[in-house]
Amino acid sequence: MGKLQREGIWNTIISYAGIAIGYINTILLFPNFMDENQVGLTRLIVSLSVMFAQFSALGFVNMGVRYFPYFRDKENKHNGFLFLLLSVPMLGFILVSALFIVFKPIVVDYYQQNSPLIIDYYYYIIVLSFFTLLFNLLTAYLRSLFKTIVSSLAQDFLLRVLTSLLIAVYAFNWISFHQFVLLYVCINSLAVLVLIVYTMWLKQLFIMPSLKGLRIFPLGEMLNYGLFTFMGNISSTIITTVDQVMISSYSLGDNGIYTTAFFMTSAIMIPARSIYKIAFPQVAEYWKEQNMAGMKNLYKQITLINLIVGLLLFVGIWANIDNLFSFMPEAYRAGKYVVLFLSMARLIDLATGINGIILATSEKYRWDLLFNVVLAVLTIWTNSYFIPIYGINGAALASMLSYIIINLLRLFYVQWVYKIQPFALSSVTITIIAALALGATYLLPYLGNVYLDMIVRSLLIIAIYGSLTLGFKVFPEMNERLRKLLRQYFGLKL
Numbered sequence: 041m042g043k044l045q046r047e048g049i050w051n052t053i054i055s056y057a058g059i060a061i062g063y064i065n066t067i068l069l070f071p072n073f074m075d076e077n078q079v080g081l082t083r084l085i086v087s088l089s090v091m092f093a094q095f096s097a098l099g100f101v102n103m104g105v106r107y108f109p110y111f112r113d114k115e116n117k118h119n120g121f122l123f124l125l126l127s128v129p130m131l132g133f134i135l136v137s138a139l140f141i142v143f144k145p146i147v148v149d150y151y152q153q154n155s156p157l158i159i160d161y162y163y164y165i166i167v168l169s170f171f172t173l174l175f176n177l178l179t180a181y182l183r184s185l186f187k188t189i190v191s192s193l194a195q196d197f198l199l200r201v202l203t204s205l206l207i208a209v210y211a212f213n214w215i216s217f218h219q220f221v222l223l224y225v226c227i228n229s230l231a232v233l234v235l236i237v238y239t240m241w242l243k244q245l246f247i248m249p250s251l252k253g254l255r256i257f258p259l260g261e262m263l264n265y266g267l268f269t270f271m272g273n274i275s276s277t278i279i280t281t282v283d284q285v286m287i288s289s290y291s292l293g294d295n296g297i298y299t300t301a302f303f304m305t306s307a308i309m310i311p312a313r314s315i316y317k318i319a320f321p322q323v324a325e326y327w328k329e330q331n332m333a334g335m336k337n338l339y340k341q342i343t344l345i346n347l348i349v350g351l352l353l354f355v356g357i358w359a360n361i362d363n364l365f366s367f368m369p370e371a372y373r374a375g376k377y378v379v380l381f382l383s384m385a386r387l388i389d390l391a392t393g394i395n396g397i398i399l400a401t402s403e404k405y406r407w408d409l410l411f412n413v414v415l416a417v418l419t420i421w422t423n424s425y426f427i428p429i430y431g432i433n434g435a436a437l438a439s440m441l442s443y444i445i446i447n448l449l450r451l452f453y454v455q456w457v458y459k460i461q462p463f464a465l466s467s468v469t470i471t472i473i474a475a476l477a478l479g480a481t482y483l484l485p486y487l488g489n490v491y492l493d494m495i496v497r498s499l500l501i502i503a504i505y506g507s508l509t510l511g512f513k514v515f516p517e518m519n520e521r522l523r524k525l526l527r528q529y530f531g532l533k534l
Contacts, residue, residue: 050189055310058196061204066303069207071296071368078217079296081157082224084288085165087281092140092169093176094277096133099270100125101180123247125177133173137166155292160218164225171229178235181244184321190238194231202227268409269400275412279419279442283435286423290431293371298432301375301382304364308353308386312346319394324401335398336460343393343462344470344515350390351474352505354383356498359481363494374432381436385443392447393462395454407453415446466514473514477505 070079144162151158179191206227210220239245288295319342326335357364358380365373399408419442426434455461480500487493513519 050192054189054192055196055313056307058192058200059307059310061197061200062303062306065200065203065207066300067364067367069204069211071300071372073207073211074217076293076296076371077155077157077291079300080155080288080292080294081161081296082221083299084158084284084292084295085161085168085221085225086228087284088165089168089172091277091281092136092165093173094273096136096169096173097129097176097270097273098132099265099267099273100129101176101269101273122181122245125181126174126247129173129177133170136169140166150289154290155288155295157292158288161221164221168225168228171232174232175235178232178239182235182239183318185242185244186318186321187238187242188318191231191235194234198234199228199231202230265405268406271409271413273412275409275416278416279412282416282420283423283427283439286427287432287435290427294432297372297375298378298435300368300372301378301432301436304357304375304379305354305382305386307357308350308383308390310349310353312342312350312390315342315345316394316397320397320401323394323397327401327403332458332460335458339393339395339398339460339462340464343391344464344466346390346393347387347467347470348509348515348518350387351470352477352501354387355474355478355481355501355505358383359478359497359501360494363490363497366490377433378436381433381440385436385440388440388443388447391462391467392451395447395450395462398454398458398460399450402458404457408450411446411450411453414449415442418442418445469512470509470514473505473508473512476508477501480504 070082074082147162148159175191175195179188179195182188182191203224206220206223209215210217215223236245284295284299287298319338322338323335326332326338361376361379365376396408396411399405399411419438422438422441423435426438428434430437451461478501481497484497484500487496509515510519510522
């Protein structure tokens, strides 16, 4: 756990610095300097590029993490693994780009009536998708090398700082909205250059092919795994983007409000995203070593850490929800219950730990595909049913219901097959503590000033949540680390 904890801590620090800047962009800058349609357009372009990149990758992002341990050999340039990782998805990108151009009339018909603005920027999506694909592949390669910090720094921090600067330039009317979108695509592509330079600095940019690699592991099996994970990734992408695609067909403005609320909940997943980047290759190593004891311990620890941080963040967000919306135009208050439903979906994801990673890297990876396909079908069906009735609240409700069902199915399957599950008594304890901290904020009246209210309310939550978590020793390692810090810096012996 040493390397996992160090990488996880640094990733978390970077991610939270990024999320702080992201909140400034999402709550203060985008809503106040652009209308809802323009906000919705920028978010939809990014979401569609993610979907485009996943189709192009042909499952090779997960394949890279799954099989790299067998190719790892720096002296032999990892046996041409990076060439294999990049070459097949590039062919996929050419194919998907051709289909994207051929089917443009269908997309135009879908958006023309209610959201025609997206048609003007249709081809921007191809460019952004190319760089998104490269970023995903290089991130997977670096993750296999247990180097995750720079990719987090580029994606979660650098791009958001540049976005802040770009919005400021637009706010002063120095550029048009069309120029803003062009530059927005450019800065979102910059992260690839950062990863290429970093990989060169590590002296790990081995892009030449090698026939030796084809003898290390059967290419047919890798391609077969890639095909299955490709279908699973497509399902995952549908799950995360179909709500925006459907909402935007009704109104880009509604998508702007929905995605703003969506981002407000993204802080809840920061600990998970940060740790999963290094947990994925760690789980792959455990499967290679058949170390089920290590797997079980990792499963429980990651779940508990995610719950402790995720629940605290949810309580902080929901207790201050009206304060947060006060910084935005009134129209954005329509997203209040989107925040609630999506927060519940994210907490459910945290509570079930790394069951998806365990399945995706195991010999039962085909079952992970099945679960992802079921979740994709559920997401499409529930969105198509609830959005026409409840609008953006229906989209959030659909996501919550879909995640409840699929995570329960995964949880029970992993327990049945591998006899491991992520929960302990501490999981129940921290949930009760979170409920008590949230309940206490309802007893506190509004203090008349939004800044004072947020500070006092947040401090109350931290005091109750922190003291009870430490007092009940929910995570003993956290208590021990606090003792060491107090002894080291203050000379206190506890």
